[in-house]
Amino acid sequence: MAEKRxxxxxxxVELFRDLLCGEEGLTEEEAALRLKQNGPNxxxxxxxxxxxxxxxxxxxxxxxxxxxxxxxxxxxxxDAESAVVILAVITMNAILGxxxxxxxxxxxxxxxxxxAPTAKVLRSGVIRELPGREVVVGDVVCLDAGDAVCADGRLxxxxxxxxxxxxxxxxxxxxxxxxxxxxxxxPLGDRKNMVYSGSFITYGRGRFLVTGTAMDTxxxxxxxxxxxxxxxxxxxxxxxxxxxxxxxVGILILCAxxxxxxxxxxxxxxxxxxxxxxxxxxxxxxxxxxxIVTIVLSFGTRxxxxxxxxxxxxxxxxxxxxxxxxxxxxxxxxTQNKMTVQKIYTAGKIIxxxxxDFSDAMQEPLLRAALxxxxxxxxxxxxxxxxxxxxLVRLGERFRFDEEEVREKYPRLxxxxxxxxxxxxxxxxxxxxxxxxxxxxxxxxxxxxxLLTPEQRTEVEAVNEQFSREGLRVLAFACRHLEAPAVNxxxxxxxxxxGLIAMMDPPRAESAVAVAECISAGIRPVxxxxxxxxxxxxxxxxxxxxxxxxxxxDGAAIDAMSDGELRDxxxxxxVYARVSPEHKIRIVRAWQERGNLVAMTxxxxxDAPALKQADIGVAMGVTGTEVAxxxxxxxxxxxxxxxx
Numbered sequence: 001m002a003e004k005r006x007x008x009x010x011x012x013v014e015l016f017r018d019l020l021c022g023e024e025g026l027t028e029e030e031a032a033l034r035l036k037q038n039g040p041n042x043x044x045x046x047x048x049x050x051x052x053x054x055x056x057x058x059x060x061x062x063x064x065x066x067x068x069x070x071x072x073x074x075x076x077x078x079d080a081e082s083a084v085v086i087l088a089v090i091t092m093n094a095i096l097g098x099x100x101x102x103x104x105x106x107x108x109x110x111x112x113x114x115x116a117p118t119a120k121v122l123r124s125g126v127i128r129e130l131p132g133r134e135v136v137v138g139d140v141v142c143l144d145a146g147d148a149v150c151a152d153g154r155l156x157x158x159x160x161x162x163x164x165x166x167x168x169x170x171x172x173x174x175x176x177x178x179x180x181x182x183x184x185x186x187p188l189g190d191r192k193n194m195v196y197s198g199s200f201i202t203y204g205r206g207r208f209l210v211t212g213t214a215m216d217t218x219x220x221x222x223x224x225x226x227x228x229x230x231x232x233x234x235x236x237x238x239x240x241x242x243x244x245x246x247x248x249v250g251i252l253i254l255c256a257x258x259x260x261x262x263x264x265x266x267x268x269x270x271x272x273x274x275x276x277x278x279x280x281x282x283x284x285x286x287x288x289x290x291x292i293v294t295i296v297l298s299f300g301t302r303x304x305x306x307x308x309x310x311x312x313x314x315x316x317x318x319x320x321x322x323x324x325x326x327x328x329x330x331x332x333x334x335t336q337n338k339m340t341v342q343k344i345y346t347a348g349k350i351i352x353x354x355x356x357d358f359s360d361a362m363q364e365p366l367l368r369a370a371l372x373x374x375x376x377x378x379x380x381x382x383x384x385x386x387x388x389x390x391x392l393v394r395l396g397e398r399f400r401f402d403e404e405e406v407r408e409k410y411p412r413l414x415x416x417x418x419x420x421x422x423x424x425x426x427x428x429x430x431x432x433x434x435x436x437x438x439x440x441x442x443x444x445x446x447x448x449x450x451l452l453t454p455e456q457r458t459e460v461e462a463v464n465e466q467f468s469r470e471g472l473r474v475l476a477f478a479c480r481h482l483e484a485p486a487v488n489x490x491x492x493x494x495x496x497x498x499g500l501i502a503m504m505d506p507p508r509a510e511s512a513v514a515v516a517e518c519i520s521a522g523i524r525p526v527x528x529x530x531x532x533x534x535x536x537x538x539x540x541x542x543x544x545x546x547x548x549x550x551x552x553x554d555g556a557a558i559d560a561m562s563d564g565e566l567r568d569x570x571x572x573x574x575v576y577a578r579v580s581p582e583h584k585i586r587i588v589r590a591w592q593e594r595g596n597l598v599a600m601t602x603x604x605x606x607d608a609p610a611l612k613q614a615d616i617g618v619a620m621g622v623t624g625t626e627v628a629x630x631x632x633x634x635x636x637x638x639x640x641x642x643x644x
Contacts, residue, residue: 006212008182008191015209021138023156023554029487037271041135041213043223049097055209058094073278073393107398120152122207139210147201152212155179155193160204162386165189166560167198167605168218170331170530171388173339173473174202176420178631186600187555187578189530197463198605203386204420222581226631242400251284295561313397320616320634322597325525325608327365327588327610329602330529330536333620337389342472342506342637345463346499359401366499369477371396371406373427373438414483426492435482439492443500448478448495453509463500472502504535519544522594526574528584531605540575547574555579558586559572566590584610603628 007015016022026034059068074083103331121130122140132150135141141150143611155177162174178192188196190199195208197217214220255277262273265319333338341353345429347362358367362457370392376385378397383390393403410429424441433598439446445463447457460476467474478495518525525545529536533554542548552575558566567590576587584600588610591598600607608631611617619632 001254001451004320006185006191008186008194009154009184011181011210012156012306014181018321019209019211021140023140023210024125025140026136026138027124030137031123031134031139034138034259035134038136039214040133042133043220044215055094055098055100058098064093065089069280070281082611091499117148120144120147128454135210135213137213137216140202141208143195143201143206143208143368145201145203145205147196149195149199149201151197151210153208153210153392154219155195155206155208157207158211158420159206160610161201161204161206162420163195163199164202165196165199166331166528168196170329170604170606176423177204177206178420186558187530188580189578191442200427203377203418205570219605222605222609224580225585246384254284255281261470281548284600320599323599323616324596325524325526325599326518326599327526327528327584327592327614328589328600328608329590329604330527330531330539331505332543332603334511334527335445335507335539339387339473339503340501340506341391341395341501343467343502345460345467345500345502348459350463350466355394356399358401365479366477366501367396367399367401368406368410368500369438369440369498370399371403372410372412372429373405373425373440373477376403377407392475392501395501397611398521414487416487416489422489422492424492426487428482428487433481433487436479437482437487437491438477438479439495440475440477443474446495447495447531449480450495452497456497459517460497460500467500467502469534470502470504471535472499474500474502476500504538507543515544526570526587526591528576528579528587528610529581530604531577533575536575545574550574552577557581558583563590563593571596581606581609585613588613607631 049423057064062390067090071086074086089471103183108224113469117132119132119135120127120130120142122128122134122142127142132148132297135150140156141153144150146296149163156179158177158179161177163177164174164190165171171189175192180193182191182193184243188194195206196219197212198219212218212220215224235354238424258272258275258280260267263270264277280525320381328334344351344356344366346366347431351363356363358364360640374385374392375391376383376393378384378390378393381391385393395405396403399556400527410431413430413435415428416426418441422441423445424439426439428435428439430436430439439449443460447460450457464476466472477498480495482490482491515525527536527540527545533552537546537552540552551573553573555576555578558569558576558579563586566586570587571594572588572603580589584607588598588600592615593631599616599618600610601618601620602608602611603620605627607619608627611619611628612631616634617632618634618636619628620636
């Protein structure tokens, strides 16, 4: 039997044939029929329990049932005072439990809010703006910068298109898209010819063929995982349940013995003996136990609030003290979620950014080129532009090069915009020496177009490989003098190589300290991220998560494992990269099945199922999505990992 091929592997002709559609999109009649057959393009929220049902479920506890029976007997025996006290206490407990449950049941609603409200759809060759819920499989949708993607699909056209998929993959940088077919079963983050519901277009334009809507999207898979994720009881809850059952059974046995002793040995009237036994049961059963525990835990929530941690589920207060494994997302949790220049290479030297000297005539041209050949701005109002370009601007400001002053001094005369096929961007400026074209882009592409000796090229390639092994993202810069300002693609050849600038999303200053404290307390920290393995491993080594004797693996390694094999596998691994939401939830479960109490930290939509499955889900308050916050039991309001 032939293996089923992914959408990203198929030729566009094959897709049009399979989906019974074409380049011009569907007709209105065909679209209406598909909408009727398959339903609207929106996530299906599970049927939510009514508040009344949630309230009644609070009484489904053995200890509470015994108390209700005792209250009923008290009423039958006309002991109204005891009955009122018992019922008042258990009713108050039920109200508190209902409030907590209702507050924690909104993650799927937050997920639905991420759907695109409208979409530009090609119907019979004419572009129409339609509600996102009316998009169907086979539609052709047009995308521009700033658009929210309404469904999953395969790209048909792509002009310098970049998509922010951080909510789905955890990768901090926008993904450069293209239309080429991709071989093999690759992770979601590497499917460059696909776009996904819940992502946003940050740059360029394109068109895509809708291949999945509603619950058949990657966002729908996350919604299904959220429904299936079970919330595990904390050690305190399990202890209280066991204590309540044992205490209740013991009390009932003791009361039965006393009843028999009173009737058969002391020959007391049956009614008097029964009343005495019931009175003893009511007095012995600690009906205020649940209330006392709730009150004590609420004091804990106040203490945690002073530490910038909002507790959404009271049991999380006690659970934190029993955590033995912390599974943490990388981007925005352990790192700053801000690309920052780490090293530069120019004039044959690798220079750490703190040792750079841009008054040096050999280094200054590289920084000037970085500021001129970019569109990003950084000011008091915030950062605007591609994260790699804002990193270049912040590098300039670090050395008192203001991007606006530099761009005003050397204005841009013309440009060749970035293109995902060329992987280059060029701008033309007037300098004291005449017209200068500055080009930046991927190192391998720029080297092919630069005037370098074989020895020089070999050296640059070795430096680029070294930077890549360290998990750094590298941009190359080159330039050439021109006779006229008008340029075309052929001018991006015969370039003078300027250097490399390497950057990464650096760890938070407090992350290494927090990890060390966890390890000293006997807690195992584990990194789970959608980013590349090399990048993740580099960060994990810096902060102490990836230690000798443990490994970093790609999520694909998990796919072929049974749950039992994964359970034996997880102790050896400290870093999981390129993972899907399914991988995250399986890793959490594997640790739980080994008898560990697991905390999961994260901020993206892709973290939500694991946050819900974990014993303690910890969401980042500043960078976190609403979906992640709703699924978590605790929210860090200052996004400080060390708070845990």
